[in-house]
Amino acid sequence: MSEAVTTSSDTLVELTDVRKSYFSGRIETPVLHGINLTMAAGDFVAIMGQSGSGKSTLMNILGCLDTPTKGEYRLAGHAVKSLNPAALAGLRNRTLGFVFQSFNLLKRMSVLDNVALPLLYARVPRAQARERAQAQLVKVGLGELGKRQPNQLSGGQQQRAAIARALVGDPPLVLADEPTGNLDTRTSTDIMNLLTTLNRDRGQSIILVTHEPDIAAYAKRLVRLKDGLVLYDGPAREGLAQMQSDLHFEAQSERAQDTSGQTQHNEVRA
Numbered sequence: 001m002s003e004a005v006t007t008s009s010d011t012l013v014e015l016t017d018v019r020k021s022y023f024s025g026r027i028e029t030p031v032l033h034g035i036n037l038t039m040a041a042g043d044f045v046a047i048m049g050q051s052g053s054g055k056s057t058l059m060n061i062l063g064c065l066d067t068p069t070k071g072e073y074r075l076a077g078h079a080v081k082s083l084n085p086a087a088l089a090g091l092r093n094r095t096l097g098f099v100f101q102s103f104n105l106l107k108r109m110s111v112l113d114n115v116a117l118p119l120l121y122a123r124v125p126r127a128q129a130r131e132r133a134q135a136q137l138v139k140v141g142l143g144e145l146g147k148r149q150p151n152q153l154s155g156g157q158q159q160r161a162a163i164a165r166a167l168v169g170d171p172p173l174v175l176a177d178e179p180t181g182n183l184d185t186r187t188s189t190d191i192m193n194l195l196t197t198l199n200r201d202r203g204q205s206i207i208l209v210t211h212e213p214d215i216a217a218y219a220k221r222l223v224r225l226k227d228g229l230v231l232y233d234g235p236a237r238e239g240l241a242q243m244q245s246d247l248h249f250e251a252q253s254e255r256a257q258d259t260s261g262q263t264q265h266n267e268v269r270a
Contacts, residue, residue, distance in 0.1 A: 010040050010041045010042075011038055011039070011040055011041075011074075011077075012039050012040060012041045012043075012075070012076055012172055012173055012205055013037065013038065013039035013062065013074075013075060013173070013207075014037075014038050014039075014072075014073070014074040014075075015035050015036060015037040015038070015061075015071065015072075015073055016036060016071055016072045016073075016074075017034050017035075017036060017070065017071040017072070018032055018034070018035040018036075018037075018058075018061065018068045018070070018071035018072070018073060019032050019033060019034055019035075019068060019069050019070040019071050020032040020054075020057050020061065020066070020068055020069050020228075021069045030228065031054050031057045031228050032054045032057055032058060032061075032068070032228045033227070033228040033229050034071070034229065035054075035058060035071070035228075035229070035230060036230070037223065037230065037233070039173075039205065039207065041172060041203070041205050042199070042203045042204075042205055043205055043206075043220060043221060044195075044196070044199040044205070044206045044208070044218075044219045044220045044221065045206070045207045045208065045219055045220070045221045045222075045223060046208045046209075046210060046215070046216035046218075046219035046221070046222050046223070046236060047059070047207065047208065047209045047210075047223045047224075047225065048209075048210060048211060048213075048216055048222065048223070048224050048225070048243070049211075049224060049225035049226060049231075050211075050226070052227075053225040053226050053227065053228070054225050054227075054228040055209050055225050056177075056209070058225065059175065059177055059207075059209050061073060062075075062175060062207060063092070063096060063098065063175050064080060064088055064091065064092045064096070067080070067081060068081070075091060075095055075096075075173075076091070076095050076172060076173075078091055093118065093121060093122055093169065094122075094169070094171065095171055095172055095173060096171050096173055096174075096175060097118075097165075097166030097167055097168075097169065097171040097173070097174040097175070098166055098174075098175050098176075098177075099159070099162050099163055099166045099174060099175070099176040099177070099179045100162065100177055100178075100179070101177060101178035101179065101181035101182055102182060103150070103155075103158040103159055103161070103162045103182075104162065105150035105158055105161060105162060105165075106150070107149065107150055107151060108149075109149075109150075110146060110147055110148065110149060111137070111142065111145055111146050111147070111148050111149070111150060111153065111161050112130060112133050112134060112137065112146030112147065113130070113133075114150065114161060114165055115133035115136055115137060115146075115161060115164045115165045115168055116129040116130050116132070116133035116168065117165065118165060118168055118169045119132060119133070119168055119169060122169060132168055133146070133164070133165075133168055134146055136164040136165075136167055136168045137161070137164050139164070139167075140160040140161070140163055140164045140167075140194065141160060142157060142160055142161060142164065145157065145161075154187075155182060155183050155184075155187060156183060156187035156190055156191065159179060159180075159183060159187075159191050160191070160194065162179075163179075163191070163194065163195070163198075167198070167204070172205055173205045173206070173207065174195075174198075174204060174205065174206045174207070175207050176195065176206060176207070176208045176209070177209045178209060178210055178211070179191060179195070179208065179210075180192065180210070180212070180215055181210075188215065192215060192218045195208070195218065196218050199220075206219075213240050213243065213244075216236060216240060217236060217237070217240060218236075219236045220235070220236060221233070221234065221235060221236055222234065222235070222236040222239035222240060224239060224243065
């Protein structure tokens with residue numbers, strides 16, 4: 001039986017024995033096998049795992065884009081599965097900001113209007129929405145570029161615009177899915193420094209999915225998934241060191257197996 005998750009007034013995310021399966025006819029494909037996870041406001045969490053570990057499925061559930069097959073997800077105190085579609089959309093718009101690997105900026109709109117879009121969805125008057133969007137562009141260093149189209153920006157500038165869009169509604173939580181995946185090393189460092197500053201100086205809560213250890217190192221906390229289960233949940237530095245040790249051990253084991261297999265093959269030939 002899974003251990004109950006303790007909650008407090010500042011708990012932003014709470015997953016209790018969350019399981020997820022996908023179905024094709026009568027065939028069930030389990031992906032998550034019982035995830036227990038809490039996150040307090042102001043935390044910065046990196047989620048890592050190999051392909052097939054369940055991290056994308058978990059991110060979709062955290063973003064209210066998918067629902068657990070079993071278990072409970074509470075976001076900002078709300079039981080997500082109890083909400084009707086309109087209430088869920090409202091919670092998502094108020095609580096979450098999204099940053100994607102591919103930026104997802106609308107090509108036919110100016111950068112300023114892209115950033116203002118979440119406010120317009122929330123029925124904020126257009127003039128006020130554009131004013132708040134401009135203020136957010138200034139904060140991410142793009143104050144002079146609001147009139148440009150997205151394709152007139154560099155990759156790093158487009159991701160900064162995407163971060164401004166994620167923050168413009170003052171959401172308690174930002175979900176960043178491989179935000180540096182399409183960026184070079186120098187630009188990735190700039191983006192991660194920006195996210196770190198937002199977390200440190202503004203208390204912005206962030207959940208980051210990445211497969212790169214050097215990107216995960218910017219987070220305070222690391223959650224490693226393997227085969228749909230939490231393998232590690234703790235301080236990022238210690239978790240990354242443990243991961244390196246695990247990878248080194250696995251590499252040594254593989255070399256030993258290869259050597260043993262080659263020796264047996266040579267003995268058979270002899």
